[in-house]
Amino acid sequence: xxxxxxxxxxxxxxxxxxxxxxxxxxxxxxxxxxxxxxxxxxxxxxxxxxxxxxxxxxxxxxxxxxxxxxxxxxxxxxxxxxxxxxxxxxxxxxxxxxxxxxxxxxxxxxxxxxxxxxxxxxxxxxxxxxxxxxxxxxxxxxxxxxxxxxxxxxxxxxxxxxxxxxxxxxxxxxxxxxxxxxxxxxxxxxxxxxxxxxxxxxxxxxxxxxxxxxxxx
Numbered sequence: 304x305x306x307x308x309x310x311x312x313x314x315x316x317x318x319x320x321x322x323x324x325x326x327x328x329x330x331x332x333x334x335x336x337x338x339x340x341x342x343x344x345x346x347x348x349x350x351x352x353x354x355x356x357x358x359x360x361x362x363x364x365x366x367x368x369x370x371x372x373x374x375x376x377x378x379x380x381x382x383x384x385x386x387x388x389x390x391x392x393x394x395x396x397x398x399x400x401x402x403x404x405x406x407x408x409x410x411x412x413x414x415x416x417x418x419x420x421x422x423x424x425x426x427x428x429x430x431x432x433x434x435x436x437x438x439x440x441x442x443x444x445x446x447x448x449x450x451x452x453x454x455x456x457x458x459x460x461x462x463x464x465x466x467x468x469x470x471x472x473x474x475x476x477x478x479x480x481x482x483x484x485x486x487x488x489x490x491x492x493x494x495x496x497x498x499x500x501x502x503x504x505x506x507x508x509x510x511x512x513x514x515x516x517x518x519x520x
Contacts, residue, residue, distance in 0.1 A: 312449040313366055316359050318442065319453055322426055323354045329388065331417065331424030332453025335409050335432070336368070336461035341496070342479065342486035342505045343469050344394040345405065347412040348461035349420055349427075351388045352453050361386060365455050367448040368462040380463040383456045390456075391420035392464045397506045405509075410434055428453050476502040 322330050335347040352358060364371075365379050384390055393415030395408035403411070409432060417424065417439070426440045430447035444450050448458040466485055473482035479495045479502065486492075501507055 312370075313363075314448065314450055314452045314455040316452050318428055318444075318451050319352065319354075322428075327426045328354075329422050329425045330453055331420070331427045332451060332455070332457040333413055333416070333427050333429040334368075334448050334454050334458035334461055335412060335430070336458070336465045337486065338405055338409055339488075340486035340506070341488045341492060341509050342397065342481060342502065343472060344396050344465065344504075345400060345409050345412050346392055346394045346461045346465040346468070347409065347416045348390065348392050348457035348459075348464070349413070349416045349424065350383060350390045350453055350456040350460060351420070351422055351424055352456065353386065353388050358386075359452060362452060362456065365452060365459060367446075367455060368458040371459070373466070376459050376463050376466075380459050383459060387456070389420050389422040390460060391416045392460055393417070393419060394465075394468075397504050400506050401508045405506075406433060430454055430458070472504055476504060 319330050329351050332350045332352070333347060335345060337343060337345045362379070362382065364375065365383065368376055371379070393412045395412040399411065400408040413432070424439070428447065428451045429441055429443045431443045431445045444454070447454040449455070469485040470482045473479070478499055480489070480491050484492050496505070
């Protein structure tokens with residue numbers, strides 16, 4: 304349980320173990336971060352873990368990134384990068400999100416991550432995302448980061464890399480509090496948008512819809 308008494312689900316390796324046993328060598332865990340934010344990119348991580356003994360113990364602190372503190376994510380991100388056979392992060396910008404929509408942009412971020420990884424995955428384990436026609440052999444799981452250690456590792460890398468980007472963007476576009484809320488729709492963020500307008504890294508389609516909804520509650 305966490306400090307608030309909420310049960311924390313620890314991801315396992317049962318899916319990876321079955322795939323390794325069937326002859327699959329490189330399993331890519333995939334997850335995204337930032338789909339629901341009002342500013343900044345959506346990012347996707349892909350991680351290929353080694354088939355070694357004690358892997359679950361070695362990465363015992365890794366879980367759904369939303370269930371980890373920023374410090375925990377930072378520490379375990381370094382460990383994941385150290386032990387992984389390969390990893391990569393891809394992104395799609397706010398402009399791309401506005402142009403094509405968040406779901407296609409998320410698929411674009413995943414595609415870019417896979418295209419840039421040093422080893423091509425033979426099979427993908429993914430948090431669920433609607434993706435008709437995906438050609439890569441894959442298995443999608445709702446709340447996959449709470450079931451698969453590979454997906455959880457991807458979740459941590461996507462989140463930590465995106466948080467770093469948002470902290471840098473906070474220096475370029477001060478006043479919105481991007482370093483604190485990482486682009487999500489906090490009250491401070493909404494008030495700043497109303498006061499200062501959009502910055503170049505805001506998702507205008509998101510802000511209009513969410514802000515009008517917020518004002519009419």
